[in-house]
Amino acid sequence: MNATLTPAAPAASTRTKHLVAPVAELPPGARKIVKAGRFEVGVFNLKGEYKAALNICPHALAPVCAGPVRGTMLPAEKVEYNWGMDGEVLSCPWHGWEFSLKDGRSLHDPKRCGLKMFEVVVEDGNVYVLA
């Protein structure tokens, strides 16, 4: 594997709060890519739940957060198609690797490959990412 699972987030004591946008600018289904200190981060509103991922695909370093967010065919025990994770799967715009925005894990190798995720907080009507 040339990709590794989500590294540990920076220790709480060293993280800085970075403004992403007012809540009103990030409705469900919206996203915003922002600078957060030395990181570029994609912040997504998944049906009211905010998720933030490093904007670097672990595969070929593509700007993964610019890719489409949609559902996918769920990993299946049988030879059958089961659509699911609607609105939760980020697909890299370069090579199509899929990642769950819930936890950053890749669909093809969730144990070993995923996106680096950041914590998101909402305070005083603003969305912040901790990085």
Next chain:
Amino acid sequence: MTAPVLEAQPKTEKASAIRVVDCDVHQLVGLAQCREYLPQPFKRMAESGCAPGHLGLHNPIGVVRSDLVESDGKNAASKPDGIGRTLLDPYGIDIALLTGGVYGFSTHPDPDYAAAVCSAYNSYMIEHWLPKDPRFRMAINVATQDAALAAEEIARVGSHPGVCAALISSATQHPLGQRMYHPLFAACEKYDLPLCLHPGSEGTCISNPPTAAGYPTRYLEWHTGISCTFQAHLVSLVCEGVFQKFPGLKIVLVEGGVSWLPPLMWRLDKNWKALRSTVPWITRAPSEIIQERVFMTTQPIEEPPEHRQLKQLFEMFDAEKMLLFSSDYPHWDGDTPDFAVRGFPESFKRRVLAENAVELFGL
């Protein structure tokens, strides 16, 4: 020639009894020998010589070794004792998987005729060959035009103690993973018979062109291109979910070459990471599935300029577990056991020469 085959001490009593298994021995039995077992109207068809044609490509060496023609004018490979004298005895081969045969009838337009010829062949072999030498086992030949008929034939003879595999032509009308072939896979799984793919009929009669680019001009090109058919079948088998649907099924790629496997797996794994959602039942890297469920016979083992390059290749996949020695006797491109494994790491010669086959075929 003598065969200094194996030096290492056997690990088990069973392994000590079987030191070399040859997984591709072509006894020269064809339509002529099968006629008496054919019902009408197929007997009449056989008597008229009705058979899939060949491409007409020229091999100046001849497909069957000329040095095996004996004083009676017959090729040793056409006689049970001839195979013993010219292959099994001199090379210390303990078990020969007799592959035949008539699998090329899978390219005949008539599915009933093809199935009948395979049945006749299997009956003939069970009656006239298997009893002749305790070293003989056979891969029953089945035709692929109608997988339900193939499954019936497996049910008919698949439990015979001398039968340890089913064998089909790699020249088919469709990529092999597709669902019209699934009844055949179900039967192989039920009767615990690994399914062997064997080349030779690529491009003939109703099969597809022998290469994806079309019909090559010469036998040399045709023969080199056989690996391409195997690659297409392997990708199809994996992606159609055959190994999930039939968890007991094992596939043996006979005479399809070896060296192409690692880069094909790399390519398939890479593409799968991006296109996984089109085959969601593939929940781990295709290369993992292949290395657990697919086996390859060695002949014609590639001959790179340096033996060490073959060793490097074997580091790129689970060669120790996947490879099965085969001679392809009596064909012009055959490998003897000592020749086949001369470039192999010492550490897994025993597995390739015997143990993998003993486990796979339940010998």
